[in-house]
Amino acid sequence: SQTIHQWPATLVQPVGSPLSLECTVEGTSNPNLYWYRQAAGRGLQLLFYSVGIGQISSEVPQNLSASRPQDRQFILSSKKLLLSDSGFYLCAWSKGTADTGELFFGEGSRLTVL
Amino acid sequence: AQSVTQLGSHVSVSEGALVLLRCNYSSSVPPYLFWYVQYPNQGLQLLLKYTTGATLVKGINGFEAEFKKSETSFHLTKPSAHMSDAAEYFCAVSDGNKLIFGTGTLLAVQP
DSSP states (O other): OOEEEEEOSEEEEOTTOOEEEEEEEESOSSOEEEEEEEOTTSOEEEEEEEEETTEEEEOSOSSOEEEEEETTEEEEEESSOOGGGOEEEEEEEESOTTSOOOOEEOOOEEEEEO | OOEEEEEOSEEEEETTSOEEEEEEEEOSSOOOEEEEEEOTTSOEEEEEEEOSSOSEEEOGGGOEEEEETTTTEEEEEESSOOGGGOEEEEEEEEETTEEEEOOOEEEEEEO
16 A cells, blocks of 8 residues: 655744755655645645656745655755745645546644744 | 635534535636545545546545536535534645645534
8 A cells, every 4th residue: 555754744943944854655656746835724835746756846936945856755845944934744646647636645744934 | 727715714513513615616627626634733635536427426424525517616515513523624626737725614513
């Protein structure tokens, strides 16, 4: 069966510090991978998605970047965090473009920037 | 571009009462539609999905939704609410490789 892991689960970072959130999927190959951010009252905002190694699509201009160094690994990064980067970050995967697009989510990473 | 609108950011029902969470979509192509549930500090879990075929879709935990093309709606219902249904619910529509989510509806269940 497929599983998705993301870490860390919680982190508190000062403004201006770097960020690295990691996500790994097991039990499937060549998944589509996604990073969403959830802020209070704003639903889920798609930040990045990837359909293959090294292929990243950015949905919104922002202070963040994403990378996919391996088939089942997706990393969200920032060089200098802003207060507005606080939120609940969710990694997800799907089976690919031929499927219905159903997403399978990780447990989330809560980031607080102070 | 595809989008979804969830009417009512907060809904409160009594235990045993009908649950109705509203979702309207906008799509230029036949849509795939989804309802997800999120419990506090957790990821999202799929409740049900509509792809093709039968327009009444049954999901987990007694929830169901009906795809109504004429109304561009995909409302989520459950005949009798349980305390464990208290959570946030998200409607979503497929857009190529992506899912576009609504802003969510927080369901409270009163004893």
